[in-house]
Amino acid sequence: MSNHIADMMFSKYIFIIGANPAVNHPVSMVHILRAKEAGAKIVVVDPHFSKTAAKADEYHRIRSGTDIALVYGMLHHIIKNDLHDKKFLQERIYGYEEIIKEAMKMTPEEASNITGIPADTIRHIAEDMAKAKPASLIWNQGLTQHTVGTSNTRIMPILQMFLGNMGKNGGGVNILRGHDNVQGSSDMAANPDILPGYYALNEASWRHFAKHWYVEYEWLLSRFKDKKMMESSGYAHSTWKFGVLEPENAANNGDTMLRALVVIGTGMTSVSLLDLQKKAMDKLELVVFIDPYVNDLAIYSDRDNDLFLLPAASQMESSGSVAATNRSYQWRSKVMEPLFECKEDQEILFEFAKRFGFLEEYQRSLYEIAKKDGRSEFIWPEDATTELTQSIRSIGLQGMSPKRLKAHQENWHMFDKVTLEGKGPFKGEYYGLPWPCWSDKHPGTPVFYNDSIPVMRGGMGFRVNWGDTSPDGKSMFSARSLPSSKIAGHPPVSAANAESLGLKLSAEEKKAVEGSTYALGFGNNILAEKALEAGLCPYGNGRARAVVWNWYDKIPLHREPIHSVRGDLVDKYPNFPDKPNHFRANIKYRSRQIEKDWVKEFPINMLSGRLVSHMGTGTETRSAKYLAEVHSEMFVEIHPDKAFELDIKDGDMVWVYGTMDTRALIKAKLSYRVDVNSVWIPQNFSGLDQGKNLLDKYPEGTAAYAIGESANMISSYGFDYNTACPETKCGLCRIEKA
Numbered sequence: 001m002s003n004h005i006a007d008m009m010f011s012k013y014i015f016i017i018g019a020n021p022a023v024n025h026p027v028s029m030v031h032i033l034r035a036k037e038a039g040a041k042i043v044v045v046d047p048h049f050s051k052t053a054a055k056a057d058e059y060h061r062i063r064s065g066t067d068i069a070l071v072y073g074m075l076h077h078i079i080k081n082d083l084h085d086k087k088f089l090q091e092r093i094y095g096y097e098e099i100i101k102e103a104m105k106m107t108p109e110e111a112s113n114i115t116g117i118p119a120d121t122i123r124h125i126a127e128d129m130a131k132a133k134p135a136s137l138i139w140n141q142g143l144t145q146h147t148v149g150t151s152n153t154r155i156m157p158i159l160q161m162f163l164g165n166m167g168k169n170g171g172g173v174n175i176l177r178g179h180d181n182v183q184g185s186s187d188m189a190a191n192p193d194i195l196p197g198y199y200a201l202n203e204a205s206w207r208h209f210a211k212h213w214y215v216e217y218e219w220l221l222s223r224f225k226d227k228k229m230m231e232s233s234g235y236a237h238s239t240w241k242f243g244v245l246e247p248e249n250a251a252n253n254g255d256t257m258l259r260a261l262v263v264i265g266t267g268m269t270s271v272s273l274l275d276l277q278k279k280a281m282d283k284l285e286l287v288v289f290i291d292p293y294v295n296d297l298a299i300y301s302d303r304d305n306d307l308f309l310l311p312a313a314s315q316m317e318s319s320g321s322v323a324a325t326n327r328s329y330q331w332r333s334k335v336m337e338p339l340f341e342c343k344e345d346q347e348i349l350f351e352f353a354k355r356f357g358f359l360e361e362y363q364r365s366l367y368e369i370a371k372k373d374g375r376s377e378f379i380w381p382e383d384a385t386t387e388l389t390q391s392i393r394s395i396g397l398q399g400m401s402p403k404r405l406k407a408h409q410e411n412w413h414m415f416d417k418v419t420l421e422g423k424g425p426f427k428g429e430y431y432g433l434p435w436p437c438w439s440d441k442h443p444g445t446p447v448f449y450n451d452s453i454p455v456m457r458g459g460m461g462f463r464v465n466w467g468d469t470s471p472d473g474k475s476m477f478s479a480r481s482l483p484s485s486k487i488a489g490h491p492p493v494s495a496a497n498a499e500s501l502g503l504k505l506s507a508e509e510k511k512a513v514e515g516s517t518y519a520l521g522f523g524n525n526i527l528a529e530k531a532l533e534a535g536l537c538p539y540g541n542g543r544a545r546a547v548v549w550n551w552y553d554k555i556p557l558h559r560e561p562i563h564s565v566r567g568d569l570v571d572k573y574p575n576f577p578d579k580p581n582h583f584r585a586n587i588k589y590r591s592r593q594i595e596k597d598w599v600k601e602f603p604i605n606m607l608s609g610r611l612v613s614h615m616g617t618g619t620e621t622r623s624a625k626y627l628a629e630v631h632s633e634m635f636v637e638i639h640p641d642k643a644f645e646l647d648i649k650d651g652d653m654v655w656v657y658g659t660m661d662t663r664a665l666i667k668a669k670l671s672y673r674v675d676v677n678s679v680w681i682p683q684n685f686s687g688l689d690q691g692k693n694l695l696d697k698y699p700e701g702t703a704a705y706a707i708g709e710s711a712n713m714i715s716s717y718g719f720d721y722n723t724a725c726p727e728t729k730c731g732l733c734r735i736e737k738a
């Protein structure tokens with residue numbers, strides 16, 4: 001999130017595209033409704049008439065997977081009518097001219113043909129949004145779960161930059177995140193292609209963390225097959241199954257197939273192609289689930305050995321820092337000690353490390369931090385938090401000491417609920433110190449990219465992360481200076497450029513920072529502190545990239561979903577070429593798209609989303625008696641006209657056939673919330689395997705109160721071209737009465 005939830009109070013126009021906060025973020029929805037009461041216009045673009053749409057001033061139905069075409073259609077009208085912020089673009093954006101060229105090709109008429117939204121409506125949304133100053137843009141999974149998901153998440157900030165809405169209160173791109181602390185898990189690198197803090201998987205980063213973990217770089221290297229594997233992305237949540245089932249992928253994985261799977265804190269039935277996951281799980285030598293509940297995938301298994309369920313403590317039984325959707329970190333206190341034989345996650349990981357023979361190295365930094373404080377034992381989770389605040393400098397976690405985080409948590413009442421600003425002793429700080437929080441004196445950054453206030457008050461430019469100049473020789477520095485600094489755009493601060501940037505370092509300080517940069521340093525925070533003193537942003541003051549020169553799609557382009565309901569458009573707007581070694585698996589795109597005329601056999605577009613009473617797979621909530629009762633059955637929403645055509649009545653059981661030779665037995669619910677060519681299913685069920693009830697598979701006393709077919713048994717093949725996120729917001733199916 002570039003801004004924060006309460007900041008929407010300052011918006012005049014809230015554009016919600018691919019998100020349903022009324023169901024999925026009810027607290028954020030309160031803020032959105034308050035902004036509406038204060039005069040903001042709420043506009044929802046969604047293929048499904050959601051509960052959020054029901055509360056909006058305007059609802060526009062879009063065909064799923066076509067948001068890029070919509071935005072180019074809007075930009076076409078904005079540019080033609082001179083409604084874009086040229087100064088902002090010229091001073092702060094690289095490559096916006098390429099976006100203008102693409103937008104000029106996408107007339108509102110063509111955008112209408114692709115999206116299904118009338119051309120006049122596209123003009124009207126564009127004009128209203130451009131004239132509202134400022135406008136906020138909200139998205140979530142409706143945009144990311146597509147082969148073009150990453151392009152979707154690029155085109156939305158580009159739209160906001162064209163409108164000059166970035167870096168302003170009431171503007172920004174506001175991505176309402178998923179799970180409790182999911183922002184924290186990405187900050188901490190629960191991703192296979194980065195190190196904590198989004199550090200690149202390269203030698204410099206490994207050496208940086210080796211220092212902070214007090215281990216030798218060579219020792220870390222010795223844990224991998226070789227240096228190449230140490231610096232390669234791992235399998236993703238969505239691709240590991242191909243590492244078990246498709247021998248060709250061994251070449252991407254150090255010449256070996258995957259042999260064991262350890263699952264900690266994620267549902268697995270939530271990933272597409274569930275049938276293949278089940279097959280892969282049953283082929284492995286060892287499967288371990290670390291979970292407070294019986295992880296739903298375990299129930300699908302046919303194996304009778306080497307599958308272990310290790311009971312983990314829940315979040316009520318653990319404590320530590322957790323990150324909110326707006327990058328604020330909050331301290332969480334333990335409510336109770338773990339019940340029965342449950343153990344907190346870190347205790348289970350320590351036990352693993354002991355048996356693998358590296359517990360001493362694993363915990364060494366915690367002991368070193370304790371030693372500096374005169375203790376012989378470490379304190380969990382405080383010392384672990386200190387470790388991460390000392391090491392993660394890329395995004396500026398240095399200022400988030402456990403002490404500061406606890407003080408904020410214990411004094412909620414001393415922070416303004418709309419601006420997050422502290423009062424009394426907290427004056428000048430923002431609640432939860434939203435990152436970047438560059439030093440123990442820095443207040444946190446409530447609104448990203450606001451270059452109209454000094455860095456020491458939460459201001460910043462765009463990050464300079466791709467070199468000082470673009471391949472075509474343009475400067476990647478902003479043309480504007482930050483207040484309280486005389487230098488215009490500038491590179492990331494390092495020991496090498498400190499003097500030329502006017503940082504004042506003593507001889508002793510110079511020695512202490514030798515060879516380091518704002519992100520790579522150890523034992524002191526001198527470079528960041530001196531940058532703040534000089535009014536500079538440690539990670540530079542740059543231009544945002546509208547053109548990403550090293551990606552396949554240098555600018556976002558509309559591409560038809562692999563399994564498109566508009567088969568007539570797949571040649572004009574083809575999907576990506578196939579991608580080898582994508583998170584260690586060879587993944588199909590265009591070859592799958594043209595394998596057959598999919599829509600002929602599977603004529604219905606399949607949408608999926610969520611229910612308010614259930615969370616994720618529903619593992620936890622379907623095990624809660626009263627929540628299970630609110631939504632006790634899986635269902636599929638079908639348009640009454642389509643149901644009439646298929647001779648299906650409300651409440652009939654139907655077979656939904658997916659494109660991967662799988663099917664699901666689901667109850668029909670007739671509804672005008674979908675259009676006649678689409679159906680909608682919730683993602684929150686599992687426990688029924690293509691008609692077969694799996695209740696007897698649960699260990700005694702652990703069965704969920706409500707079970708149902710999993711949406712992902714029938715989801716289509718397809719993965720984001722950059723992140724490998726499954727394409728679960730598009731896909732085709734066929735429906736027959738059971």
Ligand SMILES: Nc1nc2c(c(=O)[nH]1)N[C@H]1C(S)=C(S)[C@@H](COP(=O)(O)OP(=O)(O)OC[C@H]3O[C@@H](n4cnc5c(=O)[nH]c(N)nc54)[C@H](O)[C@@H]3O)O[C@H]1N2
Nearest residue numbers: 018019020024048064065140141142178609610612615616
């Ligand atoms: N009650 C409850 N709350 C939750 C969760 C839960 O399971 N239950 N899950 C949490 C998690 S992990 C997450 S990530 C968030 C997800 O939060 P949301 O993203 O809001 O959740 P969804 O309902 O999956 O999808 C949002 C909307 O996107 C629309 N959509 C689908 N395809 C497209 C498209 O191509 N374009 C556009 N414009 N819209 C599209 C869907 O119809 C849907 O209304 O919710 C979190 N909150």
Ligand SMILES: Nc1nc2c(c(=O)[nH]1)N[C@H]1C(S)=C(S)[C@@H](COP(=O)(O)OP(=O)(O)OC[C@H]3O[C@@H](n4cnc5c(=O)[nH]c(N)nc54)[C@H](O)[C@@H]3O)O[C@H]1N2
Nearest residue numbers: 265266267270290291293312608616617618619683711728
């Ligand atoms: N078709 C379709 N599929 C989707 C989506 C969709 O919209 N449509 N949305 C996708 C999205 S955005 C998401 S995030 C996923 C859902 O995300 P998942 O992570 O798959 O869903 P959850 O059910 O929340 O799974 C969390 C698991 O962690 C366990 N758990 C809870 N607390 C702890 C803890 O403290 N420690 C440990 N070790 N375990 C714990 C829970 O019991 C549960 O088994 O679904 C994805 N799949």
Ligand SMILES: [Mo]
Nearest residue numbers: 141177178179
């Ligand atoms: Mo999510």
